Amino acid sequence: MRLKRATRACAVTLALMCAWAASAQGPLEHKPAPDFIRTDFDGRRVTLSELHGKVVLLNFWATWCAPCQAELPHFAEWQRRYRAQGLQVIAVSMDDEPKAPRALASKLKLGFPVLLGDEKLGELYGGVLGFPVSFLIARDGTMTARIEGEADLQALEARIQELLAQK
Amino acid sequence: MSFARLFLACALLVVVVPARAQFAQPAAAPESAMSIPQDHVMQIDELNDMLKDGKAGKPLILQVGSHVMFAQAHIPSAQYAGPGSQPEGQHLLHAKVVNLPKDKVIVLYCGCCPWTRCPNVGPAYAHLMQMGFKHVKVLYIASNFGDDWVRRGYAVEKGD
Numbered sequence: 645m646r647l648k649r650a651t652r653a654c655a656v657t658l659a660l661m662c663a664w665a666a667s668a669q670g671p672l673e674h675k676p677a678p679d680f681i682r683t684d685f686d687g688r689r690v691t692l693s694e695l696h697g698k699v700v701l702l703n704f705w706a707t708w709c710a711p712c713q714a715e716l717p718h719f720a721e722w723q724r725r726y727r728a729q730g731l732q733v734i735a736v737s738m739d740d741e742p743k744a745p746r747a748l749a750s751k752l753k754l755g756f757p758v759l760l761g762d763e764k765l766g767e768l769y770g771g772v773l774g775f776p777v778s779f780l781i782a783r784d785g786t787m788t789a790r791i792e793g794e795a796d797l798q799a800l801e802a803r804i805q806e807l808l809a810q811k
Numbered sequence: 812m813s814f815a816r817l818f819l820a821c822a823l824l825v826v827v828v829p830a831r832a833q834f835a836q837p838a839a840a841p842e843s844a845m846s847i848p849q850d851h852v853m854q855i856d857e858l859n860d861m862l863k864d865g866k867a868g869k870p871l872i873l874q875v876g877s878h879v880m881f882a883q884a885h886i887p888s889a890q891y892a893g894p895g896s897q898p899e900g901q902h903l904l905h906a907k908v909v910n911l912p913k914d915k916v917i918v919l920y921c922g923c924c925p926w927t928r929c930p931n932v933g934p935a936y937a938h939l940m941q942m943g944f945k946h947v948k949v950l951y952i953a954s955n956f957g958d959d960w961v962r963r964g965y966a967v968e969k970g971d
Contacts, residue, residue, distance in 0.1 A: 706877060708896050710928045738879045740894075763882035771883055774955020775923050792958065793925065 671770055672790060677702075677781045678768045682736075684757035685746045690734060693785065698732040699807045700781040701800075702769075704761060705735055707744040709775040711794035718797055720754045722804065729808045730783065736761040738772060782807050842933040844926050844949070851936065853948040858918060859965055862887065868916065870948070873907060875900060875935040876921035880956065884967040886920065891971070895921070895935030904935055908942065916946040922956025 672678070677700070679693040692700070703719060705712035716735065723733045733756040737745035742760045749758040766772035769779065770790070778791040780803060788807065791800065861870065872888055874881050875895040885891070892907050893900030908917065917939060921931040932949050939947045952959045961967055 706923065708894060708930045709924050710930065711924060738877060740878045761879065763879050766879060766883045771957055771961065773880055773884055773922065773957030773961055793954065 672779070672787045675787055676785050677779065677787045680765060680768060682759045682761075682765075684759040685742070685749055686757070688757060690757045690759060692734075692781075695732050695781075696785050697783050698730045699726075699783055699804060700779075701731065701733045701804065702779040702781060703733065703735045704738055704766070704769070704772045704775065704777045706738050706775050707748050708739075712776040715776055715778075715795060715797075716752060716754060720752065720756070722801065723754070723756045726804065726808060731804060731808060732756065734759070736765060738762075738766065738775065780804065780807065783810060842937050844929045844932045846933055847936050847949050851948055852951050853918060854951055855959060855963075855965070858886075858950055862966075870916040870918045871908075871911070872918045872920070873904065873935075874921065875904060875919050875931045876923040876956075880923060882970060884956070884961050884969055886960070887966050887968045889920070889968075892919075892935070895919075895931035895933070895938070900931070901934065901938055904938055905942070908939065908944070911944075913943045914945050916948070917944060918948045918950055920950035920952060920956075922950075922952040922959065924955065926951060926953050 677692060679691070681689065681691045684690050692702075701719060701722070703712075703715065705716065707713075719733045719735070722731060733754075735749070735754065735756065735758045737749075737758060738761045739745045745758065745760065761772070769777075774792065776794060778795055778800070779787060780789040780791070780800070782788050789803065858870075858872075869888065872886050872890070873892040874885050874889050875892050877894055878891055881889075881891045890907060891903075893903035895901065895904065908915075911917075919932055919935050919939070921929050921935075923929060923931060929952075936947060936949050
Protein backbone atom coordinates (compact mmCIF):
# COMPACT_ATOMS: atom_id res chain seq x y z
CA MET A 645 0.00 0.00 0.00
CA ARG A 646 2.78 2.40 1.04
CA LEU A 647 4.80 1.47 -2.05
CA LYS A 648 1.80 2.16 -4.28
CA ARG A 649 1.30 5.58 -2.69
CA ALA A 650 4.98 6.42 -3.01
CA THR A 651 4.99 5.35 -6.68
CA ARG A 652 1.92 7.45 -7.38
CA ALA A 653 3.42 10.46 -5.60
CA CYS A 654 6.65 10.08 -7.61
CA ALA A 655 4.71 9.85 -10.88
CA VAL A 656 2.66 12.97 -10.08
CA THR A 657 5.79 14.90 -9.05
CA LEU A 658 7.62 13.82 -12.22
CA ALA A 659 4.66 14.82 -14.39
CA LEU A 660 4.47 18.24 -12.70
CA MET A 661 8.22 18.73 -13.11
CA CYS A 662 8.06 17.79 -16.80
CA ALA A 663 5.11 20.13 -17.39
CA TRP A 664 6.94 22.89 -15.58
CA ALA A 665 10.20 22.31 -17.44
CA ALA A 666 8.33 22.42 -20.74
CA SER A 667 6.76 25.75 -19.85
CA ALA A 668 9.91 27.36 -18.52
CA GLN A 669 11.77 27.80 -21.80
CA GLY A 670 12.43 31.12 -23.43
CA PRO A 671 14.96 33.91 -23.81
CA LEU A 672 13.80 35.85 -20.74
CA GLU A 673 14.16 33.06 -18.20
CA HIS A 674 16.73 33.53 -15.44
CA LYS A 675 17.17 37.20 -16.39
CA PRO A 676 15.75 40.30 -14.71
CA ALA A 677 12.13 40.70 -15.74
CA PRO A 678 11.78 43.69 -18.11
CA ASP A 679 10.63 46.72 -16.15
CA PHE A 680 7.58 48.75 -17.11
CA ILE A 681 5.48 51.57 -15.71
CA ARG A 682 1.78 51.66 -16.52
CA THR A 683 -1.43 52.99 -15.00
CA ASP A 684 -4.08 50.44 -14.14
CA PHE A 685 -7.83 50.78 -14.72
CA ASP A 686 -8.24 52.22 -11.21
CA GLY A 687 -5.76 55.01 -11.94
CA ARG A 688 -2.93 53.56 -9.85
CA ARG A 689 0.63 53.55 -11.15
CA VAL A 690 2.10 50.07 -11.54
CA THR A 691 5.89 49.83 -11.67
CA LEU A 692 7.21 46.32 -11.92
CA SER A 693 10.60 47.11 -10.37
CA GLU A 694 8.86 48.47 -7.26
CA LEU A 695 7.50 44.98 -6.62
CA HIS A 696 10.94 43.66 -5.64
CA GLY A 697 10.45 41.33 -2.67
CA LYS A 698 7.17 39.99 -4.03
CA VAL A 699 6.48 37.02 -6.25
CA VAL A 700 4.77 38.41 -9.37
CA LEU A 701 2.41 36.54 -11.64
CA LEU A 702 2.16 38.65 -14.80
CA ASN A 703 -0.69 37.54 -17.03
CA PHE A 704 -1.41 38.73 -20.58
CA TRP A 705 -5.02 38.18 -21.58
CA ALA A 706 -7.86 39.47 -23.76
CA THR A 707 -11.59 39.70 -23.14
CA TRP A 708 -12.48 37.57 -26.18
CA CYS A 709 -10.03 34.80 -25.25
CA ALA A 710 -11.87 31.87 -23.69
CA PRO A 711 -8.87 30.24 -21.96
CA CYS A 712 -8.01 33.64 -20.43
CA GLN A 713 -11.49 33.93 -18.97
CA ALA A 714 -11.07 30.52 -17.39
CA GLU A 715 -7.82 31.50 -15.65
CA LEU A 716 -8.65 34.91 -14.20
CA PRO A 717 -10.97 33.77 -11.36
CA HIS A 718 -8.28 31.31 -10.20
CA PHE A 719 -5.68 34.09 -10.18
CA ALA A 720 -8.07 36.25 -8.16
CA GLU A 721 -8.43 33.44 -5.65
CA TRP A 722 -4.65 33.03 -5.42
CA GLN A 723 -4.25 36.77 -4.91
CA ARG A 724 -6.59 36.58 -1.91
CA ARG A 725 -5.02 33.40 -0.56
CA TYR A 726 -1.35 34.33 -0.94
CA ARG A 727 -1.39 38.14 -0.63
CA ALA A 728 0.00 38.06 2.91
CA GLN A 729 2.84 35.79 1.79
CA GLY A 730 3.83 38.25 -0.93
CA LEU A 731 2.07 37.26 -4.16
CA GLN A 732 1.20 40.04 -6.57
CA VAL A 733 -0.84 39.25 -9.67
CA ILE A 734 -0.85 41.79 -12.51
CA ALA A 735 -3.14 41.29 -15.50
CA VAL A 736 -2.32 43.01 -18.78
CA SER A 737 -5.21 43.16 -21.19
CA MET A 738 -4.09 43.06 -24.81
CA ASP A 739 -7.47 44.20 -26.08
CA ASP A 740 -7.30 47.01 -28.59
CA GLU A 741 -9.63 49.24 -26.54
CA PRO A 742 -9.92 49.64 -22.74
CA LYS A 743 -13.73 49.62 -22.47
CA ALA A 744 -14.36 45.86 -22.50
CA PRO A 745 -11.45 44.80 -20.22
CA ARG A 746 -12.21 47.61 -17.78
CA ALA A 747 -15.83 46.45 -17.55
CA LEU A 748 -14.86 42.80 -17.17
CA ALA A 749 -12.24 43.51 -14.52
CA SER A 750 -14.80 45.50 -12.56
CA LYS A 751 -17.43 42.76 -12.90
CA LEU A 752 -15.07 39.99 -11.79
CA LYS A 753 -13.74 41.98 -8.81
CA LEU A 754 -10.29 40.57 -9.42
CA GLY A 755 -8.51 42.30 -6.55
CA PHE A 756 -5.27 42.94 -8.45
CA PRO A 757 -4.12 45.61 -10.91
CA VAL A 758 -5.50 45.26 -14.42
CA LEU A 759 -4.02 47.47 -17.11
CA LEU A 760 -4.08 47.89 -20.85
CA GLY A 761 -1.05 46.62 -22.73
CA ASP A 762 0.15 47.34 -26.22
CA GLU A 763 2.60 46.01 -28.79
CA LYS A 764 5.56 47.67 -27.02
CA LEU A 765 4.84 45.82 -23.81
CA GLY A 766 4.29 42.62 -25.78
CA GLU A 767 7.63 42.98 -27.54
CA LEU A 768 9.35 43.79 -24.23
CA TYR A 769 8.24 40.36 -23.07
CA GLY A 770 9.47 38.50 -26.12
CA GLY A 771 6.32 38.89 -28.19
CA VAL A 772 2.86 38.10 -26.95
CA LEU A 773 1.48 36.41 -30.06
CA GLY A 774 -1.14 34.15 -28.56
CA PHE A 775 -3.24 34.19 -25.43
CA PRO A 776 -3.04 33.69 -22.57
CA VAL A 777 0.63 34.06 -21.69
CA SER A 778 1.81 34.27 -18.09
CA PHE A 779 5.18 35.07 -16.56
CA LEU A 780 6.30 34.13 -13.09
CA ILE A 781 8.80 36.46 -11.46
CA ALA A 782 10.72 35.61 -8.28
CA ARG A 783 11.14 37.95 -5.29
CA ASP A 784 14.50 39.18 -6.60
CA GLY A 785 12.93 40.22 -9.91
CA THR A 786 14.26 37.26 -11.89
CA MET A 787 12.03 35.78 -14.56
CA THR A 788 11.48 32.13 -13.72
CA ALA A 789 8.95 31.00 -16.30
CA ARG A 790 6.96 31.86 -19.38
CA ILE A 791 3.75 29.86 -19.57
CA GLU A 792 2.23 29.76 -23.05
CA GLY A 793 -1.48 29.06 -23.33
CA GLU A 794 -3.83 28.07 -20.56
CA ALA A 795 -1.75 27.22 -17.52
CA ASP A 796 -1.66 23.90 -15.73
CA LEU A 797 -3.13 25.48 -12.62
CA GLN A 798 -1.97 22.76 -10.25
CA ALA A 799 1.63 23.02 -11.44
CA LEU A 800 1.55 26.80 -11.48
CA GLU A 801 0.18 27.08 -7.96
CA ALA A 802 2.81 24.61 -6.72
CA ARG A 803 5.54 26.73 -8.33
CA ILE A 804 4.10 29.92 -6.81
CA GLN A 805 4.10 28.28 -3.36
CA GLU A 806 7.71 27.25 -3.92
CA LEU A 807 8.74 30.80 -4.85
CA LEU A 808 6.79 32.26 -1.93
CA ALA A 809 8.67 29.95 0.41
CA GLN A 810 11.98 31.46 -0.76
CA LYS A 811 12.73 34.50 1.39
CA MET B 812 -43.96 -8.90 -25.32
CA SER B 813 -43.03 -10.78 -22.23
CA PHE B 814 -41.93 -8.93 -19.13
CA ALA B 815 -38.41 -10.31 -19.57
CA ARG B 816 -38.16 -8.93 -23.15
CA LEU B 817 -39.55 -5.56 -22.08
CA PHE B 818 -37.01 -5.41 -19.24
CA LEU B 819 -34.19 -6.30 -21.62
CA ALA B 820 -35.24 -3.61 -24.12
CA CYS B 821 -35.39 -0.96 -21.37
CA ALA B 822 -32.00 -2.03 -20.05
CA LEU B 823 -30.51 -1.76 -23.54
CA LEU B 824 -31.93 1.74 -23.93
CA VAL B 825 -30.48 2.78 -20.59
CA VAL B 826 -27.02 1.46 -21.51
CA VAL B 827 -26.77 2.25 -25.24
CA VAL B 828 -28.25 5.76 -25.41
CA PRO B 829 -25.90 7.39 -22.89
CA ALA B 830 -22.95 5.50 -24.40
CA ARG B 831 -23.77 6.90 -27.85
CA ALA B 832 -24.12 10.36 -26.37
CA GLN B 833 -20.74 10.03 -24.64
CA PHE B 834 -18.83 9.08 -27.77
CA ALA B 835 -20.73 11.22 -30.25
CA GLN B 836 -18.84 14.25 -31.56
CA PRO B 837 -20.46 17.38 -30.17
CA ALA B 838 -21.78 19.60 -32.93
CA ALA B 839 -19.55 22.59 -33.56
CA ALA B 840 -21.05 25.95 -32.66
CA PRO B 841 -22.27 27.67 -35.85
CA GLU B 842 -19.45 30.21 -35.88
CA SER B 843 -16.59 28.36 -34.19
CA ALA B 844 -13.43 27.56 -36.14
CA MET B 845 -14.54 23.93 -36.04
CA SER B 846 -17.53 24.79 -38.20
CA ILE B 847 -15.32 25.85 -41.14
CA PRO B 848 -15.43 23.18 -43.86
CA GLN B 849 -12.16 21.32 -44.32
CA ASP B 850 -11.87 22.35 -47.96
CA HIS B 851 -11.81 25.98 -46.80
CA VAL B 852 -9.01 25.40 -44.31
CA MET B 853 -5.48 26.18 -45.51
CA GLN B 854 -2.30 24.77 -43.97
CA ILE B 855 0.60 27.05 -43.08
CA ASP B 856 3.04 25.45 -45.57
CA GLU B 857 0.50 25.87 -48.35
CA LEU B 858 0.21 29.60 -47.72
CA ASN B 859 3.95 29.98 -47.33
CA ASP B 860 4.52 28.25 -50.69
CA MET B 861 1.92 30.51 -52.26
CA LEU B 862 3.67 33.60 -50.90
CA LYS B 863 7.05 32.43 -52.23
CA ASP B 864 5.69 31.47 -55.63
CA GLY B 865 5.86 34.57 -57.79
CA LYS B 866 3.69 33.03 -60.50
CA ALA B 867 0.65 32.31 -58.37
CA GLY B 868 -1.67 35.24 -57.83
CA LYS B 869 -1.19 36.71 -54.38
CA PRO B 870 -4.22 36.28 -52.15
CA LEU B 871 -5.57 39.03 -49.96
CA ILE B 872 -4.50 38.07 -46.46
CA LEU B 873 -6.57 39.47 -43.62
CA GLN B 874 -5.73 39.20 -39.93
CA VAL B 875 -8.97 39.03 -37.97
CA GLY B 876 -7.51 39.06 -34.45
CA SER B 877 -6.30 41.90 -32.27
CA HIS B 878 -4.37 44.91 -33.52
CA VAL B 879 -1.91 44.57 -30.64
CA MET B 880 -0.90 41.19 -32.05
CA PHE B 881 -0.88 42.49 -35.63
CA ALA B 882 1.44 45.36 -34.72
CA GLN B 883 3.93 42.99 -33.09
CA ALA B 884 4.09 40.60 -36.03
CA HIS B 885 1.97 39.65 -39.01
CA ILE B 886 2.24 37.69 -42.22
CA PRO B 887 3.92 39.79 -44.95
CA SER B 888 1.38 41.79 -46.97
CA ALA B 889 -1.42 40.94 -44.52
CA GLN B 890 -3.90 43.65 -43.62
CA TYR B 891 -5.56 44.17 -40.28
CA ALA B 892 -9.31 43.56 -40.46
CA GLY B 893 -10.36 43.65 -36.80
CA PRO B 894 -11.36 40.87 -34.41
CA GLY B 895 -13.97 38.75 -36.18
CA SER B 896 -15.90 38.07 -33.00
CA GLN B 897 -16.55 41.76 -32.30
CA PRO B 898 -19.02 44.07 -34.10
CA GLU B 899 -16.28 46.61 -34.84
CA GLY B 900 -14.19 43.84 -36.36
CA GLN B 901 -17.07 42.73 -38.57
CA HIS B 902 -17.54 46.33 -39.77
CA LEU B 903 -13.86 46.73 -40.58
CA LEU B 904 -13.78 43.38 -42.38
CA HIS B 905 -16.84 44.36 -44.39
CA ALA B 906 -15.26 47.68 -45.37
CA LYS B 907 -12.03 45.92 -46.46
CA VAL B 908 -13.75 43.60 -48.91
CA VAL B 909 -16.99 45.24 -49.94
CA ASN B 910 -15.64 46.54 -53.26
CA LEU B 911 -13.69 43.42 -54.20
CA PRO B 912 -14.82 40.96 -56.88
CA LYS B 913 -16.50 37.93 -55.34
CA ASP B 914 -13.97 35.57 -56.90
CA LYS B 915 -11.05 37.22 -55.09
CA VAL B 916 -8.93 34.71 -53.17
CA ILE B 917 -9.00 35.75 -49.52
CA VAL B 918 -7.06 34.10 -46.68
CA LEU B 919 -8.18 34.81 -43.12
CA TYR B 920 -6.10 34.15 -40.05
CA CYS B 921 -6.03 34.96 -36.37
CA GLY B 922 -3.79 32.77 -34.15
CA CYS B 923 -4.82 34.41 -30.88
CA CYS B 924 -5.73 31.07 -29.30
CA PRO B 925 -5.67 27.38 -30.15
CA TRP B 926 -7.75 26.63 -33.28
CA THR B 927 -10.53 24.93 -31.35
CA ARG B 928 -10.97 27.99 -29.12
CA CYS B 929 -10.40 30.82 -31.57
CA PRO B 930 -13.40 33.16 -31.37
CA ASN B 931 -12.51 35.21 -34.44
CA VAL B 932 -11.98 33.14 -37.59
CA GLY B 933 -15.39 31.43 -37.58
CA PRO B 934 -17.47 34.64 -37.54
CA ALA B 935 -15.15 36.32 -40.06
CA TYR B 936 -15.42 33.33 -42.41
CA ALA B 937 -19.21 33.25 -42.03
CA HIS B 938 -19.40 36.96 -42.80
CA LEU B 939 -17.44 36.62 -46.04
CA MET B 940 -19.53 33.63 -47.09
CA GLN B 941 -22.70 35.63 -46.47
CA MET B 942 -21.29 38.40 -48.65
CA GLY B 943 -20.94 35.87 -51.46
CA PHE B 944 -17.18 35.39 -51.65
CA LYS B 945 -16.34 32.12 -53.38
CA HIS B 946 -12.67 31.60 -52.58
CA VAL B 947 -12.23 32.13 -48.87
CA LYS B 948 -9.62 30.10 -47.00
CA VAL B 949 -8.86 30.16 -43.30
CA LEU B 950 -5.31 29.52 -42.17
CA TYR B 951 -5.11 26.60 -39.74
CA ILE B 952 -3.11 27.75 -36.72
CA ALA B 953 -3.12 24.90 -34.25
CA SER B 954 -1.70 26.64 -31.19
CA ASN B 955 -1.11 30.35 -31.75
CA PHE B 956 0.58 32.70 -34.22
CA GLY B 957 3.74 32.97 -32.12
CA ASP B 958 4.35 29.24 -31.88
CA ASP B 959 3.09 28.13 -35.27
CA TRP B 960 4.35 30.92 -37.51
CA VAL B 961 6.91 33.23 -35.86
CA ARG B 962 8.93 30.66 -33.90
CA ARG B 963 8.94 28.30 -36.89
CA GLY B 964 10.90 30.95 -38.76
CA TYR B 965 8.36 32.08 -41.33
CA ALA B 966 8.67 35.67 -42.52
CA VAL B 967 6.88 38.41 -40.62
CA GLU B 968 6.34 42.13 -40.86
CA LYS B 969 5.78 44.53 -37.98
CA GLY B 970 3.73 47.64 -37.46
CA ASP B 971 0.51 48.88 -39.04
